[in-house]
Amino acid sequence: MGPFLFAVAAGFGTGLSLIVAIGAQNAFVLRQGIQRHAVPVIVAICAGSDAVLITLGVAGVGVVAGAWPAATTVLTLVGAAFLLTYAAMAARRALRPSVLVAAGGSARPAVLTAVALTWLNPHVYVDVLLLGSLAAAHGSLRWGFAVGAVLASLCWFSALGFGARLLTGFFAKPASWKVLDGLVAATMLAFGVLLLSQLR
Structure with missing residues (x-):
């Protein structure tokens, strides 16, 4: 394995x-994948956003952004x-589960949620x-590392979004959605509380 491929592999493993x-x-991408709603655009937003963020990080912009703690707050x-709002919405769905129905209508709410979950998460920075x-x-192979990290993001979100349809049979029962939305609510709540606990 050459030095460049080694850097790519290192970036892929670290990114993954x-x-x-x-x-x-x-959790959001998984739910969208199971529901088969706006999956291509959701995967594109998540992976594309990661590509932009990784590029900025490797280029050194992340270091500059870290100099303004007020922005982080x-x-x-x-x-x-x-996150807490989304947790409440998921909890409400868990209390009123429904059978699996391919979601229709506008993809705008899902798109806005994907963007918010990506760009409003301080941990991503x-x-x-x-x-x-x-x-x-x-060193000079840092962009090979960046390529690997971007590929890891693309592979993961593609597998999560498009592979979730394999669980369609399981989620044909309302009880299954109750469990999933309960887990989503708990995850969102935990991360929301965790973020607030980090404020000083």
């Missing part, structure tokens, strides 16, 4: 380890409010700083 962790964004408050610093360790 950061993205795969259970979180609000993954505002982002944390907004992100926490959004911590990951940007981390990836930027790790990429810098590869």
